[in-house]
Every structure is written in structure tokens, then in C-alpha cells.
Amino acid sequence: MLSEKMEEALNEQINKEMYSAYLYMAMSAHSKHMGLDGFANWFMVQYQEEMTHAMKIYDYINEQGGKVKLKAIKEPPSEFESPLDMFEKTLEHEKFITKSINELMDLAIKENDHATQIFLHWFVTEQIEEEANDNEIIAKLKLVGDGNGLFMLDKELAARTFTPPPAKSE
Numbered sequence: 001m002l003s004e005k006m007e008e009a010l011n012e013q014i015n016k017e018m019y020s021a022y023l024y025m026a027m028s029a030h031s032k033h034m035g036l037d038g039f040a041n042w043f044m045v046q047y048q049e050e051m052t053h054a055m056k057i058y059d060y061i062n063e064q065g066g067k068v069k070l071k072a073i074k075e076p077p078s079e080f081e082s083p084l085d086m087f088e089k090t091l092e093h094e095k096f097i098t099k100s101i102n103e104l105m106d107l108a109i110k111e112n113d114h115a116t117q118i119f120l121h122w123f124v125t126e127q128i129e130e131e132a133n134d135n136e137i138i139a140k141l142k143l144v145g146d147g148n149g150l151f152m153l154d155k156e157l158a159a160r161t162f163t164p165p166p167a168k169s170e
């Protein structure tokens with residue numbers, strides 16, 4: 001059973017994950033428009049991952065007998081200066097999400113909500129991976145600049161595929 005406060009905070013997190021999906025979909029659309037199909041693929045896989053994050057929380061609230069409440073998703077930007085700009089904004093956004101997950105964990109600890117603490121472990125680990133991936137791509141983008149290297153990186157990002165996470169948190 002979730003406290004009212006915990007339920008509200010988890011519902012907020014659904015909205016943040018949905019916005020993340022929307023933001024990466026916008027980046028995918030922008031990449032496609034620029035002819036960078038590999039970047040477009042990477043961001044579309046990221047979009048799919050974010051949707052599964054939202055659904056994980058959706059399922060958890062239901063499982064705990066809570067009520068899911070959906071809120072309006074804010075409009076993401078549609079213009080970006082460059083691939084580097086998109087990944088710097090991605091990293092910045094993921095740091096915001098990490099902070100939000102940490103705050104959820106703080107609340108679960110404060111409320112002695114052991115089930116939610118266990119549930120959130122998966123998200124804590126996921127955020128480490130997400131920030132590491134973004135940092136790695138930012139480093140490569142800084143290395144290659146705008147020329148042929150960008151084309152090579154686009155090919156590399158084209159290989160990313162979506163793997164659904166396990167249905168239950170582990």
C-alpha cells in the first residue's frame with residue numbers, strides 16, 4: 001500500500017518519464033530531418049525505453065492498489081543546434097531524472113516504504129547506465145567534430161536496438 005504522498009510522487013514520475021519519451025522523440029524527428037538516420041534510430045530506441053519506464057511505474061502503482069493519474073505532457077523543443085547539442089541536452093535531462101529518482105528514494109526511506117525502495121533500485125541502476133551512455137557519446141562527438149567522423153558515428157548509432165526490460169523490478 002502506498003501513502004498518498006508516495007502515490008502522488010510516483011504519478012509525477014510517470015509524467016517525467018513520458019516527457020523524457022516525448023523529448024527523445026523530438027530529437028529523433030530532428031535527426032531524421034537532418035538526414036542522420038543513425039541518430040534518429042538511437043533517439044527512437046531511447047523513446048521506447050522511456051515509455052517502458054513510465055509503464056513500470058504505472059504497473060507498480062496499480063499493483064499496490066493505488067490510482068494512476070495522468071497529467072499533461074509539456075511540449076519538448078523541436079530545434080537543436082547540432083548532434084552535440086542534443087546529447088548535451090539529453091545528459092542534462094537525465095541528471096534531472098536521476099535527481100528525481102533520488103528524491104523518490106528519499107521519500108520511500110522517510111516513509112519506511114520498503115516495497116517502493118526495492119522497486120526504485122532498478123531505476124537507480126538504470127540512471128547510472130543512462131548517464132554513462134550519454135557521456136560516452138558526448139566524448140565521441142567532441143572527438144569527431146562535424147566531418148566524416150559524424151557519418152561513422154551515425155552508422156554506429158544505427159545499430160542500437162530496443163530490448164524490453166524485465167516486467168518486474170529486480
Ligand code: FEO
Pocket residue numbers: 017020049050053094097130
Ligand atoms: Fe527514464 Fe532516461 O530515464
